[in-house]
Amino acid sequence: MDENIYDLADKAIKYCVKLGVDFTDFRFQNKRTNIIRLKDANIEEVNSGQISGFSVRVLHNGFFGFASSNNISDILSVAENAVKIAKSIRCRGNVEDKSVLSESKVIKDTLTTKVNIYPDDVDIKEKIDIIKTANSSAKEVSPFVRTVKSIYSDQSSKNIYINSEGTSITNNGVSVNYVVVPIVKKENNIQQSYGKILSLGGFDKLILKDPVSVAIKTTKIALSLLDAELPPSGNMTVILHPNITGLFAHEAVGHASEADTVLSNASVLKGFLGKKIASDFVSVIDNGSLKNKNGYYSYDDEGVKSQKTEIIKNGVLNSYLHTRQTASKFGCKSTGNARAQSFAYRPIPRMSNTYFDKGDYSLDDMLSTVKDGLYLQGFTGGQVSPSTGDFTFGIERGFIIKNGQKTKMIRDCSLSGNILEVLKNIDAVGNDCSVDMGGMCGKDGQSVPVDNGGPHLRIKSMLVGGRGD
Amino acid sequence: MDDYNIDKILSAAKKLNVEAEIFSNSQDSTTLTVENDKVTSISKKIISGYGMRVIVGQKIGYAYTTDVSQLNKYFDYAIKNAAYANQELLSFPEQISVSKPKNLFDKNVLDIEDDALIDMVQEMLNTIKNYNKEIYLTNNSIGLVSYLSKIQNTAGLKHSGKKTVCSTDFEISFKDSVFYGSSESTKLKSLDTIDLVKDISSKVVLAQNKKQVVSKLQTVILHPSVVSDILNNTFISAINAENLQSGRSYLEGKIGQMIASESVSIIDDGLMSGGIGSYAFDREGMPRQKTKIIEKGVFKGFLYDCIRGQKDNVKSTGNAVGDFTVQPSINTTNFCINSSNKSLDKLIASVDSGIIIYSVMGSHMSNSVTGDFSLTLLNAFIIEKGVIRKATKGGMYVGNVYDVLKKIVGTSDVIKQVDGVVTPYISVKDQKIVG
Numbered sequence: 030m031d032e033n034i035y036d037l038a039d040k041a042i043k044y045c046v047k048l049g050v051d052f053t054d055f056r057f058q059n060k061r062t063n064i065i066r067l068k069d070a071n072i073e074e075v076n077s078g079q080i081s082g083f084s085v086r087v088l089h090n091g092f093f094g095f096a097s098s099n100n101i102s103d104i105l106s107v108a109e110n111a112v113k114i115a116k117s118i119r120c121r122g123n124v125e126d127k128s129v130l131s132e133s134k135v136i137k138d139t140l141t142t143k144v145n146i147y148p149d150d151v152d153i154k155e156k157i158d159i160i161k162t163a164n165s166s167a168k169e170v171s172p173f174v175r176t177v178k179s180i181y182s183d184q185s186s187k188n189i190y191i192n193s194e195g196t197s198i199t200n201n202g203v204s205v206n207y208v209v210v211p212i213v214k215k216e217n218n219i220q221q222s223y224g225k226i227l228s229l230g231g232f233d234k235l236i237l238k239d240p241v242s243v244a245i246k247t248t249k250i251a252l253s254l255l256d257a258e259l260p261p262s263g264n265m266t267v268i269l270h271p272n273i274t275g276l277f278a279h280e281a282v283g284h285a286s287e288a289d290t291v292l293s294n295a296s297v298l299k300g301f302l303g304k305k306i307a308s309d310f311v312s313v314i315d316n317g318s319l320k321n322k323n324g325y326y327s328y329d330d331e332g333v334k335s336q337k338t339e340i341i342k343n344g345v346l347n348s349y350l351h352t353r354q355t356a357s358k359f360g361c362k363s364t365g366n367a368r369a370q371s372f373a374y375r376p377i378p379r380m381s382n383t384y385f386d387k388g389d390y391s392l393d394d395m396l397s398t399v400k401d402g403l404y405l406q407g408f409t410g411g412q413v414s415p416s417t418g419d420f421t422f423g424i425e426r427g428f429i430i431k432n433g434q435k436t437k438m439i440r441d442c443s444l445s446g447n448i449l450e451v452l453k454n455i456d457a458v459g460n461d462c463s464v465d466m467g468g469m470c471g472k473d474g475q476s477v478p479v480d481n482g483g484p485h486l487r488i489k490s491m492l493v494g495g496r497g498d
Numbered sequence: 499m500d501d502y503n504i505d506k507i508l509s510a511a512k513k514l515n516v517e518a519e520i521f522s523n524s525q526d527s528t529t530l531t532v533e534n535d536k537v538t539s540i541s542k543k544i545i546s547g548y549g550m551r552v553i554v555g556q557k558i559g560y561a562y563t564t565d566v567s568q569l570n571k572y573f574d575y576a577i578k579n580a581a582y583a584n585q586e587l588l589s590f591p592e593q594i595s596v597s598k599p600k601n602l603f604d605k606n607v608l609d610i611e612d613d614a615l616i617d618m619v620q621e622m623l624n625t626i627k628n629y630n631k632e633i634y635l636t637n638n639s640i641g642l643v644s645y646l647s648k649i650q651n652t653a654g655l656k657h658s659g660k661k662t663v664c665s666t667d668f669e670i671s672f673k674d675s676v677f678y679g680s681s682e683s684t685k686l687k688s689l690d691t692i693d694l695v696k697d698i699s700s701k702v703v704l705a706q707n708k709k710q711v712v713s714k715l716q717t718v719i720l721h722p723s724v725v726s727d728i729l730n731n732t733f734i735s736a737i738n739a740e741n742l743q744s745g746r747s748y749l750e751g752k753i754g755q756m757i758a759s760e761s762v763s764i765i766d767d768g769l770m771s772g773g774i775g776s777y778a779f780d781r782e783g784m785p786r787q788k789t790k791i792i793e794k795g796v797f798k799g800f801l802y803d804c805i806r807g808q809k810d811n812v813k814s815t816g817n818a819v820g821d822f823t824v825q826p827s828i829n830t831t832n833f834c835i836n837s838s839n840k841s842l843d844k845l846i847a848s849v850d851s852g853i854i855i856y857s858v859m860g861s862h863m864s865n866s867v868t869g870d871f872s873l874t875l876l877n878a879f880i881i882e883k884g885v886i887r888k889a890t891k892g893g894m895y896v897g898n899v900y901d902v903l904k905k906i907v908g909t910s911d912v913i914k915q916v917d918g919v920v921t922p923y924i925s926v927k928d929q930k931i932v933g
Contacts, residue, residue: 071584075559079563082564096543118540219745413859417876419892421863442872443872492932494896
């Protein structure tokens with residue numbers, strides 16, 4: 030079957046070249062997934078599936094066309110559709126809007142995730158036993174644990190990228206994930222928390238990360254929320270745990286530095302390249318080549334090698350995140366950030382593993398000088414409007430700081446701020462650093478895996494929206 | 499889609515004494531993207547696949563594939579998976595007649611040429627520039643999707659249907675102000691892009707004058723998209739029978755209780771004419787229906803599919819949803835909140851001191867169990883003595899959905915459907931705004 034795919038890709042590319050395109054690329058994906066869903070000891074779902082398909086992207090006289098299908102026998106009509114689209118856009122476009130692609134090395138490579146135990150070689154029963162044990166261990170933590178829900182999933186995928194310049198990359202990937210949601214109840218107070226293990230690799234990787242301990246730890250967090258208070262509102266000093274620092278790096282800095290938003294005049298960071306936007310001790314990095322992180326990939330969806338990009342270097346905006354198309358508009362090279370959710374989507378600039386670089390402060394030093402403030406640990410999500418730079422984070426839990434000490438536990442609040450203001454308000458960067466937030470990032474209807482992190486950060490003033498008095 | 503292959507699998511299932519259900523779904527979509535006043539891409543996507551659910555000795559197994567040549571192999575996986583599952587269903591539903599909602603399909607969505615789509619954008623741009631040359635369409639996407647779904651099972655049930663969905667989301671900028679707008683419809687004409695950009699253009703210019711919000715309790719008027727954001731991330735999770743049975747519904751044990759202001763009635767209407775969430779049948783082939791959620795402030799009940807219905811010994815409410823890659827789960831169809839005959843202008847005029855909120859950030863981070871939310875204001879204006887004044891600068895709206903429901907003091911006559919919620923503007927008293 031695979032040989033057939035390469036032949037068909039070659040045929041489609043030659044056909045597009047015959048139709049007069051400047052460039053064309055072909056992406057194929059075949060992904061197999063197994064999912065097991067448990068509620069307490071009850072197995073609610075065992076699901077096995079397979080999705081495959083391909084896409085053709087063309088650059089014709091400076092304009093792109095993109096089409097996809099999951100019926101490989103349609104390949105020539107899909108290619109023709111892509112060319113037709115490019116022609117339609119070109120007819121209405123202006124000469125100055127023409128795109129070219131920045132130069133990129135021709136790559137021939139085949140990659141295979143290193144796996145000790147393939148998930149397909151593990152009996153379903155063994156997979157079930159592991160999460161069942163995790164669920165029952167979580168249930169035993171306290172009588173207040175009402176329900177424990179968990180999802181095990183494994184994926185095996187083959188991704189092929191071929192372009193008209195001669196690049197051909199085949200990537201055979203394997204990943205195993207585990208998610209646990211304990212729901213706890215005390216009188217009328219219901220709380221839940223969310224824990225996960227995301228592993229690029231085989232079944233052994235999951236075992237190594239110990240689902241039982243993750244389930245117990247997450248349950249203890251949910252239980253602690255039962256007694257947490259609702260925090261006050263207003264502007265105050267906040268110290269961010271590395272997880273929330275990661276959210277800050279991602280939502281506030283990362284999205285606004287994706288070059289497509291800059292080009293469409295929709296980024297508050299437009300015009301700041303080379304300018305000071307934060308203190309000297311602030312640096313923010315995107316690095317898709319960090320192995321074992323959720324946002325890791327060897328090559329992006331344009332066949333460009335992933336790399337470390339310093340978005341903010343010592344307080345100065347140093348680089349945006351580029352695809353080959355956006356890079357050519359800025360006269361630079363792609364940073365290897367072209368990513369697509371699947372074969373069915375066009376690649377656009379996306380983050381990978383994004384984090385603040387570490388500084389000099391210990392957490393104790395940071396806490397010691399805060400008279401009144403919040404230490405924020407867990408999050409529920411984040412969102413940004415790159416155009417205005419306004420962003421918000423959902424906070425699951427944290428502590429009130431009084432006279433340099435962590436005091437009462439709090440839950441459920443939001444942080445709100447503006448990128449350019451908050452970057453200037455960072456007054457201490459921790460000497461620790463972890464990139465472990467793992468999750469999915471959504472943009473333009475596409476979702477891709479990312480990781481985020483950094484050290485503890487202290488921000489001297491941020492708006493907190495809490496429901497307490 | 500391939501009836502021959504589906505029939506073959508179902509007869510094979512019968513021979514094995516296995517109950518089987520096959521859901522097939524085909525989706526044909528076009529997405530146009532505009533960046534900074536220019537059409538930068540059009541993407542076309544065709545995807546179809548088969549989801550197979552089996553009952554073996556009352557246990558459920560599931561598998562799916564996009565590859566018709568792999569149907570038999572994945573059907574075998576479904577049977578194998580059933581051996582492990584504890585989820586039980588006595589049988590699949592038998593054939594039952596369904597009524598087709600009106601205005602769900604528009605042939606123009608399939609037929610429209612790329613050039614005509616680009617013309618649509620050009621017309622939007624002309625409208626914006628006629629209003630003010632300094633306004634930009636920074637981001638815009640127009641999505642046109644045509645769905646074809648079929649469901650067939652060994653109990654003799656067989657339904658098929660089609661629907662089109664058109665949507666647009668955009669961001670318009672003027673100097674340092676940005677305003678967001680969106681619209682969705684089953685028909686291309688009803689997308690009303692021109693009226694919408696005209697309206698948003700006037701608002702983005704008005705938003706130039708900004709004022710810091712003051713922290714206090716005040717009346718808020720919520721735009722339908724904000725009502726939808728809040729409900730979708732809090733209340734709608736609580737009326738889902740799956741969440742009820744998992745112990746994470748705030749509404750557990752509250753049927754028959756007053757949970758909202760007496761003026762509030764909500765129904766889930768799976769048969770609404772032109773409703774984005776409408777269809778003749780649900781993901782299990784059960785007829786879509788109208789289900790009362792709140793009547794004059796009193797909570798009436800939860801939404802069910804067959805599995806959860808069997809557990810609570812009630813009938814499915816026809817709320818099973820999902821594509822072919824997942825087992826059916828429960829969700830709303832068209833979640834309709836009652837409107838009034840009061841114009842939006844009159845609703846605004848009745849507010850002495852408050853805020854009208856058009857868009858927010860952070861609703862997906864709400865606590866779906868407790869109903870607490872804390873939203874960052876994106877587009878909002880201050881109302882003083884019944885008149886819209888300056889736009890807000892910064893600020894958050896902090897609250898709880900169950901408090902909102904109890905403090906609704908008025909609704910408008912204008913209704914919009916946003917992400918499955920069909921709602922008027924809603925005026926709520928004593929809400930916490932933080933500056």
